[in-house]
Amino acid sequence: MTLRYAYFPGCVAQGACRELYQSTAALAQALGIELVELKKASCCGSGTFKEESRLLEDTVNARNITLAEELNLPLLTHCSTCQGVIGHVDERLKEAQQTNPAYLEEINGLLQKEGCSPYQGNTTVKHLLWALVGDFGxxxxxxxxxxxxxxxxxxxxxxxxxxxxxxxxxxxxxxxxxxxxxxxxxxxxxxxxxxxxxxxxxxxxxxxxxxxxxxxxxxxxxxxxxxxxxxxxxxxxxxxxxxxxxxxxxxxxxxxxxxxxxxxxxxxxxxxxxxxxxxxxxxxxxxxxxxxxxxxxx
The missing domain is CATH 3.40.50.11810 (Rossmann fold)
Incomplete structure (x- = not known):
């Protein structure tokens, strides 16, 4: 079965490190991995959004995660900074489902105002390294x-x-x-x-x-x-x-x-x-x- 991922390339790979974007595409093709690029995704914030507001970081990245959820695919990134930020938000929101549903409701309300799907917490966020080691093998x-x-x-x-x-x-x-x-x-x-x-x-x-x-x-x-x-x-x-x-x-x-x-x-x-x-x-x-x-x- 072909491995499929909702692909979050991040900002740097589409700018200063364009070769990362290029080589990830070439590797995926060589290994038969399908990457469905999330064209509507936004910057994860690189850890800076939370300096202004934790709610801002969580809402922006909840939206990124929901784009993968809509495809019923795991979110894949080749940037460890994106992995750390989005993965941590995903952990925090999954925990909020059990311990702070009001906070998650606030985030989903903000997403709804922008016409976005609500965060469900039913996908995973993984780095290319984890995909190679754990999924591809x-x-x-x-x-x-x-x-x-x-x-x-x-x-x-x-x-x-x-x-x-x-x-x-x-x-x-x-x-x-x-x-x-x-x-x-x-x-x-x-x-x-x-x-x-x-x-x-x-x-x-x-x-x-x-x-x-x-x-x-x-x-x-x-x-x-x-x-x-x-x-x-x-x-x-x-x-x-x-x-x-x-x-x-x-x-x-x-x-x-x-x-x-x-x-x-x-x-x-x-x-x-x-x-x-x-x-x-x-x-x-x-x-x-x-x-x-x-x-x-x-």
């Missing part, structure tokens, strides 16, 4: 590998939201995660463990404490390099921006050359299952991905 993923990534040492960079925004996460331990490393193994790559893999990239600080943000990003990249990584792989486009797009600026702040490629998770998986690099937007990265492609024989 690691054994099937391994079976689909066309280009075994035997020469590649991959360092996961989980970031904050994927592991810590929700009360519980599927298929992993938020303190000692292994899901990305298990994906690497299924693809034939060697996982690299290092201190910063579950820490913050520094992106949330970048708008008001730029130096500290870049110092944080530099520390994580340096640790991965010291551990022998050929590349970082992240499930978060905001982490990608700080670790790849701003790596030249990070180098100036820390006074050291880094040059470590940073891949989006679907780019790595797609390479292994036979998608050509030109379909994955690898030429859009600031840090050249050419060393990775050369290791893989492209």
């Amino acid at each position: 690691l054994e099937e993923l391994q079976r689909r590998v066309v280009l075994k990534l035997s020469n590649l040492k991959c360092a996961a960079f989980y970031g904050c939201y994927l592991l810590r925004a929700q009360k519980s996460i599927p298929f992993d331990d938020p303190h000692q995660p292994e899901s990305m490393e298990n994906v690497f193994r299924a693809l034939g790559a060697t996982p690299v463990y290092y201190r910063g893999r579950t820490q913050c990239c520094g992106w949330p600080l970048s708008s008001y404490a730029t130096t500290q943000s870049f110092e944080m990003a530099g520390r994580q990249v340096k640790d991965a390099i010291a551990a022998g990584a050929d590349c970082l792989v992240t499930p978060c486009p905001l982490c990608h921006l700080n670790l790849d797009s701003r790596q030249p600026e990070v180098e100036k702040v820390i006074g050291e050359k880094l040059g470590l490629p940073v891949l989006h998770l679907p780019q790595l998986v797609a390479l292994a299952v036979g998608v050509e690099p030109k379909q994955l937007g690898l030429d859009r990265h600031i840090v050249s991905t050419r060393p990775i492609l050369e290791k893989l024989g492209w």
Whole structure:
């Protein structure tokens, strides 16, 4: 049976990280996964809406969830920030169904004023990583590998939201995660463990404490390099921006050359299952991905 999802691409993948949008589509096609894009969805707020109003964050994302509910499909995103925000709202509203129905009624009243369906709480919110591990399955993923990534040492960079925004996460331990490393193994790559893999990239600080943000990003990249990584792989486009797009600026702040490629998770998986690099937007990265492609024989 074909896996089908209500696809929430988020903002960054449709702008600054267009290659994430491109590579997710290519990977889904290669694996036979159907993505029904939620064209009417709005920004999740990236954690900022709640600074103004928790009701605002919950209502906006209740609407996003209802768009998936209308399709009777799970909501899928490839952005761990979107996963953390929407997934946490979903948890909170499902809890409100039992403990605070008046609050949920207020949200549904606001949705009704905008002509939206009420929140029912009958779907799930999941990141692409969880879909690969839990729905598609690691054994099937391994079976689909066309280009075994035997020469590649991959360092996961989980970031904050994927592991810590929700009360519980599927298929992993938020303190000692292994899901990305298990994906690497299924693809034939060697996982690299290092201190910063579950820490913050520094992106949330970048708008008001730029130096500290870049110092944080530099520390994580340096640790991965010291551990022998050929590349970082992240499930978060905001982490990608700080670790790849701003790596030249990070180098100036820390006074050291880094040059470590940073891949989006679907780019790595797609390479292994036979998608050509030109379909994955690898030429859009600031840090050249050419060393990775050369290791893989492209």
